[in-house]
Amino acid sequence: DTGVSQNPRHKITKRGQNVTFRCDPISEHNRLYWYRQTLGQGPEFLTYFQNEAQLEKSRLLSDRFSAERPKGSFSTLEIQRTEQGDSAMYLCASSWGLAGVEQYFGPGTRLTVT
Amino acid sequence: TQLLEQSPQFLSIQEGENLTVYCNSSSVFSSLQWYRQEPGEGPVLLVTVVTGGEVKKLKRLTFQFGDARKDSSLHITAAQPGDTGLYLCAGGGKAAGNKLTFGGGTRVLVKP
Numbered sequence: 346d347t348g349v350s351q352n353p354r355h356k357i358t359k360r361g362q363n364v365t366f367r368c369d370p371i372s373e374h375n376r377l378y379w380y381r382q383t384l385g386q387g388p389e390f391l392t393y394f395q396n397e398a399q400l401e402k403s404r405l406l407s408d409r410f411s412a413e414r415p416k417g418s419f420s421t422l423e424i425q426r427t428e429q430g431d432s433a434m435y436l437c438a439s440s441w442g443l444a445g446v447e448q449y450f451g452p453g454t455r456l457t458v459t
Numbered sequence: 460t461q462l463l464e465q466s467p468q469f470l471s472i473q474e475g476e477n478l479t480v481y482c483n484s485s486s487v488f489s490s491l492q493w494y495r496q497e498p499g500e501g502p503v504l505l506v507t508v509v510t511g512g513e514v515k516k517l518k519r520l521t522f523q524f525g526d527a528r529k530d531s532s533l534h535i536t537a538a539q540p541g542d543t544g545l546y547l548c549a550g551g552g553k554a555a556g557n558k559l560t561f562g563g564g565t566r567v568l569v570k571p
């Protein structure tokens with residue numbers, strides 16, 4: 346299967362701990378996006394990369410959040426000093442081309458901060 | 460800020476009935492996508508519409524993009540229990556900074 350993969354699928358952590366999520370996009374896709382989805386809501390944009398360059402970050406992405414995409418392949422999203430409000434589904438998507446019109450999503454990582 | 464509003468928020472129907480979900484915005488989008496999401500999973504792309512007035516059909520699903528590219532609808536004919544899920548519309552394209560703006564979703568339950 347050559348779809349978008351995300352690991353881990355579930356993460357439970359205590360408040361104040363750091364967590365890191367990984368996303369492997371579809372291999373030929375040059376754009377990679379991170380979204381966050383809370384219960385009962387649609388996904389909200391966090392950030393995106395074109396190849397290895399991070400081109401846009403949402404206001405939702407506080408200083409505790411950092412994302413990287415070394416070598417333009419997989420990406421990681423790290424949350425430092427987690428808070429209960431960080432509990433959400435973190436979704437990764439990838440697309441090909443300049444417009445990023447069609448984005449294909451991974452299964453997501455469900456984060457629970459206790 | 461571009462916003463997308465979906466209606467209704469929740470729809471419960473019997474198998475075999477038809478349903479329509481609406482997605483409206485005050486802003487123009489270069490493209491609009493419809494996704495379906497199962498609990499605990501990521502959204503799955505159903506269709507992309509890019510031209511005002513465009514109509515696309517996917518088996519029993521019919522998608523329409525408004526002439527002004529501000530609204531869209533999803534119509535399901537003879538719904539089946541397998542159509543149950545969260546339907547999300549998302550607007551995007553170069554004019555929106557390459558990111559997708561999602562509506563709040565419509566939860567559809569098709570009872571056998």
